[in-house]
Amino acid sequence: MNFAIYRELLRIVPVRRLLLVGMIARFPHSAAGVLLTLHVVQTLERGYAEAGAVAAVMTIGIAVGAPWRGRRVDLAGLRRALIPSVIAEALIWSIAPHLPYEWLLLAALVGGIFTLPVFSVVRQSLGVLVSGESRRTAFTLDAVSTEVIFMGGPALGAVLATQVSTVLGLTVVGLSTAVAGLFLMWFNPPTRSSQPGAVAGSPSAADDDEAAVEAMVASAPARVFEASAELVPGARPARGVGARARVAHSFGWLTLPVGVVMVVAAGAGLVLAGTDVGIIAVLEDNNRAFELGWVFLAWCAASVVGGLVYGAMHRPVSPLVLLLLMSVLTIPMGFADSTFALALLSLAPGLLCAPVLSAASEKIAHLVEEDRRGEAMGWYGSALTSGVALGAPLAGLLIDSVGPWGGFVAVGGAAASLSLLCLAAQQVRRRRGRRVS
Structure with a gap:
């Protein structure tokens, strides 16, 4: 084991700054679960089952929105991809605490879909800021920082809910997350090795071969269908083949x-x-x-x-x-x-x-x-x-x-x-x- 690698990694300013921003951005949402549950039970005077339903709906929204938000980062770049999340976090969680239960369910779903994609952005950026054994250490530091956040976030949420107000607590969560999103846009960490600031080294030859083989196998159907259309003039792919090819190409990484x-x-x-x-x-x-x-x-x-x-x-x-x-x-x-x-x-x-x-x-x-x-x-x-x-x-x-x-x-x-x-x-x-x- 080499614990000195932590010191070496934290000397890299972009890595240190990214981990810090990740902690700041995750902290509000670490308190959101407790606040949302207590808001439904205490403020709206509903049962724990109904509080669980709100949490489940928000979870579904996050599960649906995460791949889409991640794909937007790939296609549009980090700053443009985060704009909808920053607006939604500030707007939805300022309005949601004032809504009746039925409308809160809808707000939780939309809020989940537009949740600031902190997890995927931080991990994606770490993947190009470091390489080799340092990459494992960087991901570990991110996981450890998340654990530290979850030591204090839920406790703070409980204090806000019981001693102040769940309405104010949820509003603070939304505004704080929006501010963290703005800071992330200003910092604009690289998400690809071709961008300024990326220092990840090239993978080994063995890694290149493995990745090439996997990519070829995964995208083979799409390549075969495209080639057949080009080699035979006037030929048309069989019904459904084009759609299957597009799906295979879209999920070629899977x-x-x-x-x-x-x-x-x-x-x-x-x-x-x-x-x-x-x-x-x-x-x-x-x-x-x-x-x-x-x-x-x-x-x-x-x-x-x-x-x-x-x-x-x-x-x-x-x-x-x-x-x-x-x-x-x-x-x-x-x-x-x-x-x-x-x-x-x-x-x-x-x-x-x-x-x-x-x-x-x-x-x-x-x-x-x-x-x-x-x-x-x-x-x-x-x-x-x-x-x-x-x-x-x-x-x-x-x-x-x-x-x-x-x-x-x-x-x-x-x-x-x-x-x-x-x-x-x-x-x-x-x-x-x-x-x-």
Whole structure:
């Protein structure tokens, strides 16, 4: 391990500034979940189920909007792509707190679609600002900074909601995010290696060959159809062929290895959201909900430590292996009988939270060419968000059926099974590849 690489990386001014902007931009939204839930329950005097519906609708909006926002960054450039998000963040979250519940659902959906794409922009820019082992460290620092934000953001949101006003809190979230978006536009970090400020080195020859083969295979249908039309004068593609060719070309970056990373993202979101709900359920069952902060502090602090260790490693670890370990280690949390035991049991899976997300982001940056990387990062964010949207209801269903321990078993078992299936499929694919060669 080489911990000095952190010091070397943070000496790069654009990298340091980008990580700082990413933290500032994420902080308001880290408090938004708590504020939105308490706004529905306290201010609108609705139930927790209806509060969950608002969160689910916003999650769907984020999942739908992330790929589109990422693609706009690829096509129009960062500054032009962020303009709709900056306007929407300031406008929607200034109006939404004053709306009745039914209209709040619509506002949450639109707000989710136009959410400032901080995650994809930061990861995409880091992919061209650094290269080699430094790229893994940069992604790890970003994941660690996110964990630090989520140590304080929800707590601040709860204070604003209970001591001041949920209306003011949500308005502050929107305006603060818009200001962060303006700062990001002013900073304008590079998202491609051809832009000023990008210092990422060229990949190795082996990487070039691998990327070329993957790109050729992925885009083969489109090339074949185009070639047939050119070589045979007057020939027309069969009905539906042109549409299939366009779709194949649009998603040419979505190779099997990239698909596996998307599965990892969904599995990680599943575990994290389910663990979040499970922690609350265990503490409420023991009448210790007021000690929630201690468990979250232990869980997030462990993730910070794990991320720093992973970022200093010389060799990457498969994100599937990391997800499998995190999933299995999450299950014992359901058998905690005290706040101390729950905090202690959260340390082991917590150590793997940031490494899972860092390893997955590194894979995306390695496998997808930079002219489509923004879109890929957007889909990666959607996969993570989809896992989050599924994890909370799945955990809640088992908690209501069998007790608080069921939530941890449900999400841990589901994500572990998903990891094992993908690992088995990879082994089968490798064996077939050896037989063919």
